[in-house]
Amino acid sequence: MDSVASHSYEVHLEALAQAALQQYIAKSSYSKIFLMVDENTKKYCLPIFEEKIGVQIDQILEIQSGEANKNITTCVKVWDALSKNDGDRKSLLINLGGGVLTDLGGFVASTFQRGIDFINIPTTLLAMVDASIGGKTGVDLGPLKNQIGVINQPKMVLIFPEFLKTLEPRQRTSGYAEMLKHGLIRDAVYWNSLRNTNDYGDAACVQKSISIKNDIVMQDPTEKGVRKILNFGHTLGHAIESYCLESPQRKTLLHGEAIAIGMILEAYLSHELKGLPRLSLEEIKDTFLKHFERVDFDGHDIDSILKLLRYDKKNSHGNINFVLLQAIGEAVIDVKVPDNLLLKAFAYYKE
Amino acid sequence: MDSVASHSYEVHLEALAQAALQQYIAKSSYSKIFLMVDENTKKYCLPIFEEKIGVQIDQILEIQSGEANKNITTCVKVWDALSKNDGDRKSLLINLGGGVLTDLGGFVASTFQRGIDFINIPTTLLAMVDASIGGKTGVDLGPLKNQIGVINQPKMVLIFPEFLKTLEPRQRTSGYAEMLKHGLIRDAVYWNSLRNTNDYGDAACVQKSISIKNDIVMQDPTEKGVRKILNFGHTLGHAIESYCLESPQRKTLLHGEAIAIGMILEAYLSHELKGLPRLSLEEIKDTFLKHFERVDFDGHDIDSILKLLRYDKKNSHGNINFVLLQAIGEAVIDVKVPDNLLLKAFAYYKE
Secondary structure, eight states: OOOEEOSSOEEEEHHHHHHHHHHHHHHOOOSOEEEEEEHHHHHHTHHHHHHHTOOOOSEEEEEOOSGGGOSHHHHHHHHHHHHHTTOOTTOEEEEEESHHHHHHHHHHHHHBTTOOEEEEEEOSHHIIIIITSSOBOOEEETTEEEEEOOBOOOSEEEEOGGGGGGSOHHHHHHHHHHHHHHHHHHOHHHHHHHHTOSOTTSHHHHHHHHHHHHHHHHHOTTOSSGGGGGGTTHHHHHHHHHHHHHOTTSOOOOHHHHHHHHHHHHHHHHHHHHOOOHHHHHHHHHHHHHHSOOOOOOHHHHHHHHHHHTTOTTOBTTBOEEEEEEETTEEEEEEEOOHHHHHHHHHHHHO | OOOEEOSSOEEEEHHHHHHHHHHHHHHOOOSOEEEEEEHHHHHHTHHHHHHHTOOOOSEEEEEOOSGGGOSHHHHHHHHHHHHHTTOOTTOEEEEEESHHHHHHHHHHHHHBTTOOEEEEEEOSHHIIIIITSSOBOOEEETTEEEEEOOBOOOSEEEEOGGGGGGSOHHHHHHHHHHHHHHHHHHOHHHHHHHHTOSOTTSHHHHHHHHHHHHHHHHHOTTOSSGGGGGGTTHHHHHHHHHHHHHOTTSOOOOHHHHHHHHHHHHHHHHHHHHOOOHHHHHHHHHHHHHHSOOOOOOHHHHHHHHHHHTTOTTOBTTBOEEEEEEETTEEEEEEEOOHHHHHHHHHHHHO
């Protein structure tokens, strides 16, 4: 399997990843190598890491898994642990986990002593195809997702599809949503093949998604323009995810589950405002509802979700900017949406 | 007074600063302009800012002054306040205060929604000649100074020597220590003129110090090499500052007061290890003791200070690297110092 080049870091898959990491560590002169895990990756992924990768780790740091722990309190614990274990500017942090862990680990590394090196080894499909690529790091501030963070690239991203075997089906499906998004915003052929396969976690699909995301990020690392298309489904998806996380009567959604809903809603907006054909809209809705159970939002839920939109970081000057589709494979950025259409989008999702 | 060019930001003094800020704001399209103050700069500097500078501020944010508040808890309060007042990616944060405020404000801005623009208006001599120049931002983690932060340049640094009139003498003297350091590490002529003047806060001296620091930072923005010379006096100075801050029986020292002691100690090490002439060593000690009262450290104090050294962020691989002087105006980096010499340096300081 080939490696994917990027501006300032490399993505390696499978056997190449193992060799690349070993060579990199051998030629570096890190003072200490820290490995961060959560209770799940410690149990299911660390043994694979130790057997397959065989890099000497000086200290393992453990955090609690889950979006609810992706916050500054957890960062303080990790900064403290790095300090107490003699972490210094020449230390390396390897993040072994899903998107919560790689986002938080990247932020902790980027800010510890004004920045130490880090490497991401994503263990979920979502983190492989999305979170660990592109240099966005950060944590949540109360209900506001990724409100605090920096853009900073890891030294390497290493992909071992073997870790996917450790995942529950629900976690795998969550990653599938982001992969389908890559097709929707950039590649209609990929969308078609992906929505008709059951084997979306194989190395070829993972690599295709990484390539699409990486191409977009390389064109616009700091998200001034084209990179925004990666936010398709996320403007409403983030608000839905935040709302369900905070709301006691709603089941917490995985990121992919929330943006799957967001993509149906924003596909409706695309049809209304940007001419996305009706047939494409139906195809998108059918595809996502086949894999993601419909959530029954009531009026109060929808009101609360729309209130959260105001705080979303993609907003500017109080306006809400959406990424919409003109066609499958063709996205447009910075589209303003009238309020009444948002309610109609939720009605369409319920139908 | 001239402006000082830099890689990615500009430093403007006096009348030029006022014009530069007004022009910059006029041609920008910020969604909201936030101004951060503490209780002191709100009282003494904000009226001058409003009268002199006349830029429309949308929201004033107030933090508590002092090193003890330069921490993540204060950052969370400011991040929350930015969020609640509709701060977004196109907001601007203007930091009006001393080094604690500009360091913290720079970090908060660099990490809010993965980075918004900020401008520093330092109000203390120390912040004018040191903290606000060079892009180092950050906060303390417990007793560990600047343990958490990033390197990120402000859009502008604006210097109004008029603010110095609002300072207590002790605060002015603290800034004087950093100015003397600029002479010691880079410019023997400046050192000589500066140690013989009582008017070190005038615009010409401030500008000379800014130029020296800026030249060094431009050569090495990320502190891989020459920039380290700015840490002369800081390896021991930081440990002394942290110790006195945490220790109930010791008076808290201002930053300049702590590094003045650090510079005497490290001048002694320079004499022992790098051939700094005895006469130069005496001249350095006499100059600092003329302005900075000697602190009477006992054996327990010294033990505790040396323990804190281990945690200092300039250390690597457990070794303690010092910046020392070969001569006044000539610094060398990455010098290892045997433990017994550290005790002798404290003995020399006591003599």
